[in-house]
Amino acid sequence: KALLENGVESLVIHFLHSYKNDIHEKQAERIARELWPNPFVTRGSALMSEYREYERGTTASINAAVQPVLDHYISSLRDSLQNEGYSRDLLVMQGNGGTVSSRIVSEDAVKTVMSGPASGVMAAAFTAGKSGFSNVLTYDMGGTSCDVGLIVGGIPQVSSELEIEYAMPVHVPMVDVHTIGAGGGSIAWVNDAGLLQVGPESAGAQPGPICYGRGGSKPTMTDANLVLGRLNPEKLLAVDHPVSLETVRENLMKEVGIPLGLKDAEETASAILRIANTNMAGALRLMSLARGHDPRDFVLFAFGGAGPLHASALAREMGIPKVLVPMRPGITNAVGCVASDVRHDYVRSINLPLQQVDMETIRNTFEDQVREGTELIQREGIDIEELIVVHDVDMQFQGQTHILSFTVEDSGVSRELLHSAFEKAYWNRFAVELPEIRPVLVNLHTAVIGRRKAVPLTSLMPLQTELKNSSECRKGTRSVWFEQGWQETPVYHREPLKPGSVIQGPALLE
Incomplete structure (x- = not known):
């Protein structure tokens, strides 16, 4: 009651060991819902039944913070669509790569993050x-x-x-x-050590890159690409007038080129793009090489x-x-x-050495998760063609802090299957065998996916009356700067290009 008197909109109920036994947490939720005037009550273990209480608590808190905002927005959007004659349900994207009915999305609002x-x-x-x-x-x-x-x-x-x-x-x-x-709006700058940096600060849409002509004076990646001829100064997106390249070149030299002792705007722009590409390549390595x-x-x-x-x-x-x-x-x-299907994910913590795990409990947990997901999809009432179930397991070697996830074929798993699958996944990721250390079963995950009718790619294609050969799509040439200097480069109109067209580079497709 004190919270309501202070204008609190949503409530979190989070008990330390509710992942193991949620009876008291459920009882507290029942009492709270009798007093709380809206549905914005989040119970931690219902959202995330894992043993780490801090992570469970922050996840529940974020859910409570997002819940009323998302609910009000989605309700307003649904009402507006219905007033315009739209009578079907609205699907909302989730961070897990699946969709969910707008009628229940705010219940687990945190799942829309990312x-x-x-x-x-x-x-x-x-x-x-x-x-x-x-x-x-x-x-x-x-x-x-x-x-x-x-x-x-x-x-x-x-x-x-x-x-x-x-x-x-x-x-x-x-x-x-x-x-x-x-x-594209990431700002290039020189730090106190005299080193060129790109990002993380961005010029945004206002004032935007220098070339937008809205008062921006800090050089960005878009400005660098423009100076090197990779963007067309006559038809730059978000700009309704020809761009003054001279202004862009002057600011590139003032902010970056002169402090670094570079000879001209082209060398400066090239340096900016090299740094940016190195940063992005690092992110690609993290997602590929670092994961085996x-x-x-x-x-x-x-x-x-x-x-x-x-x-x-x-x-x-x-x-x-x-x-x-x-x-x-x-x-x-x-x-x-x-193109995304309907999807609901469930997790349950076990956190026991594999040899101590009751395998019947594992199988029952998987079955309960499948039943809960199936019932939720039926409650949504969304047309699906097929129901798909994916079971994942989180494991680690005893004493480790990081976990490794892998997929198991069905809910009828055995201890031996989990042990061998974990060792295989660990070898694929780290190329290390640790037979002397006991494996620990940490979490069980189940994804219940309702496969929607496939969307044909042709329905996403633009209406095109005539496809053309590459020679017919050539619009002209433009001078583009590469590492060897300026080069007159052919420019092609991409949209009408016939499938299978081959173009000898370097070339620009616009």
Whole structure:
């Protein structure tokens, strides 16, 4: 009552050992709901039944903070759509790469965290899969940041350990995305040690890069690409007038070139892009090599408003043989929302040495999670074609702090199967065997996925009356700066290009 009198909107109930026994936490929830005037009551173990109380508490707190905001927004959106004659349900993207009905999304609002980057990875899995590629490194570069993801065997990798601002952990399943401050608006600057840095500060949309002509004076990656001829100064997106290259060049030299002793704007712009590409390549290495994957076995899927500009340089740096660029890279994330299935994830902590685990309890837990997910999808009332269940296990060797996740085929697992699967996964990741240390079963995960009707790629293509050969799509040439200097470079109109067209580089596709 005191909380309500002070204007508190949402409530968290979080007991220390509720992951093991939630009777008292459930009782407290029942009492609270009798007094609380709205549905915004979060019970920690219902959201995340894991043994780490700090992570469980912060996750529950974030859920409570997001809940009323998301509920009010979604309710308003649904009402507006209904007033316009839209009578079907609205699906909302989640961070785990699946969708959920708008009628229940605010119950577990924290699961929408990182849903934007997740939708991009799902779009990459969908599009690359249709193109015949199952191992994909995704790279989404927008105006302020670069998000890198990993798809193995056609399946986006999912993690339950994310830290947001102030190192606050959020432990719900999310598509594993690593983000760095490198986008088209990232500012290039010289630090006190005289070293060139790019990002994480961004010029944003206001004032934006220098070339926008809105008062920005700090050089950005967009300005660097423009100076080198990789962007068309006559038709720059977000600018409704021709760009003054001279102003951009002067500011590049003033802020970066002269302090570093560089001879001209081209050398300065090239240095900015080299630093930015090095930073982004580091993120790609973290998502591939650091996880035991050779990037040469993958294709690079480049999207986002600025992604394709740097894709070739990054592929060259990483030794990636192929680059995929979708037709509309700036709105690829929206494709992910359209193509994603309904998904609900569940977790239960065990945290016992494998030899002490009751395998019947493991099987019962998996079955309970499947039943709960199936009932929730039925409650949503969404049309699905197939129900898919994925079981994952978190394990570690005794004394370790990090966990390793791997998939098991079905709920009927045995102790021997878990032991051998963990040793195999550990070897694949670290190339180390530790037979003398006892394995520990930490968590059980189940994803219940409702497969929606597949979206044909043709429905996402622009209406095109006539496809053309590459020679017919050539628009002219533009002088572009490469490492060897300026080179007159052919420019092609991408949209009408026939499938299978081959263009000899260097070239620009716009």
